[in-house]
Amino acid sequence: MTTNTMKAIVATGYGSPSVFQLQNVNQPTLKPNEVLVKIKNTTVTQADAMMRTGKPYIGRLMLGLFKPKHQIWGTSFSGIVEAVGSEVSTFKPSQRVFGENIESFGAYAEYITVPADGTVMPLPDNISFEDAAGMGDGPVTSLNFLRNVSGGIKPGQKVLINGASGALGTAAVQLAKQFGAEVTGVCSTRNIGLVKSLGADHVVDYTKHDFTQNGKTYDVIYDTVGKRSFKDCKRVLAENGQYLSPVLDLGLLFQMMWTSAFSSKKAKFAATGMLKSPEIKEMLAELIDIIRQGRLKTIIDRQYPLEKVSEAHTYVSAGHKKGNVVIAVR
Numbered sequence: 494m495t496t497n498t499m500k501a502i503v504a505t506g507y508g509s510p511s512v513f514q515l516q517n518v519n520q521p522t523l524k525p526n527e528v529l530v531k532i533k534n535t536t537v538t539q540a541d542a543m544m545r546t547g548k549p550y551i552g553r554l555m556l557g558l559f560k561p562k563h564q565i566w567g568t569s570f571s572g573i574v575e576a577v578g579s580e581v582s583t584f585k586p587s588q589r590v591f592g593e594n595i596e597s598f599g600a601y602a603e604y605i606t607v608p609a610d611g612t613v614m615p616l617p618d619n620i621s622f623e624d625a626a627g628m629g630d631g632p633v634t635s636l637n638f639l640r641n642v643s644g645g646i647k648p649g650q651k652v653l654i655n656g657a658s659g660a661l662g663t664a665a666v667q668l669a670k671q672f673g674a675e676v677t678g679v680c681s682t683r684n685i686g687l688v689k690s691l692g693a694d695h696v697v698d699y700t701k702h703d704f705t706q707n708g709k710t711y712d713v714i715y716d717t718v719g720k721r722s723f724k725d726c727k728r729v730l731a732e733n734g735q736y737l738s739p740v741l742d743l744g745l746l747f748q749m750m751w752t753s754a755f756s757s758k759k760a761k762f763a764a765t766g767m768l769k770s771p772e773i774k775e776m777l778a779e780l781i782d783i784i785r786q787g788r789l790k791t792i793i794d795r796q797y798p799l800e801k802v803s804e805a806h807t808y809v810s811a812g813h814k815k816g817n818v819v820i821a822v823r
Contacts, residue, residue, distance in 0.1 A: 501602035507547030510806035534626035567600030593629035627817035631660030648673030656718035658684035792816025
């Protein structure tokens with residue numbers, strides 16, 4: 494029996510972007526309950542770049558203690574169904590799909606298998622593969638934080654988005670505006686125009702001004718990049734205000750426990766990727782509707798071919814990307 498091969502980026506360990514190597518490997522074997530997807534696009538995110546380093550070390554409890562337990566990295570994907578397992582009736586070959594494979598990664602490759610009842614969904618014809626590839630990162634995470642983690646943004650509330658030009662930030666600015674908030678975006682000088690174009694009412698250039706020192710207060714501060722601590726932000730949080738961050742460290746963990754018991758101002762974290770598949774799919778379906786209505790734009794900074802994943806990681810690690818960095822697998 495002949496085994497088909499494919500090109501994939503293999504992680505040889507933790508460290509610099511050089512740990513990624515292009516190799517020919519066996520295609521994944523299709524199980525009865527799975528879908529085989531020929532990948533068109535995937536993405537490189539800040540979370541990917543952080544995990545690649547193996548730091549903080551606590552993350553290795555899930556990723557692998559001494560080396561990555563999943564050799565092929567990458568979680569988000571868009572592409573075309575190549576084949577379906579014998580038990581699958583919800584998808585068919587040649588169908589456009591997109592999704593996330595948080596459990597076992599595998600998207601830095603030409604093919605991926607995912608459970609049919611996992612986070613994989615049909616992709617409408619009027620949404621590009623490139624745009625769909627990043628849906629599970631910025632848009633889903635920001636929707637989860639602004640609506641679920643915060644308890645819901647109320648019309649008229651003042652919301653500050655730190656890192657407003659990144660993948661999470663560009664989605665957050667647009668979503669917060671749709672919830673009726675007065676939105677302040679924090680970004681560098683070169684990204685002010687972008688953040689304003691997404692609907693921000695106010696923009697703070699962090700290279701010139703410190704938003705924690707401007708005397709203004711906010712009901713919600715969503716620090717998408719984890720650059721300012723709850724301690725930094727507490728003074729500019731309104732009474733009963735919330736500090737939200739998708740970047741967890743020991744300091745934030747302590748502040749979460751402390752504020753939950755002793756403070757009207759709360760520090761909150763959530764691991765959106767750890768949500769169950771039905772919850773993520775529900776948010777993805779909602780976001781697809783919003784995009785089709787023209788109320789959410791996806792921002793793509795750069796595209797790289799599969800063989801240049803290391804270059805993409807180098808760029809993302811520099812911390813200056815706008816929106817998404819997309820990998821063109823095919």
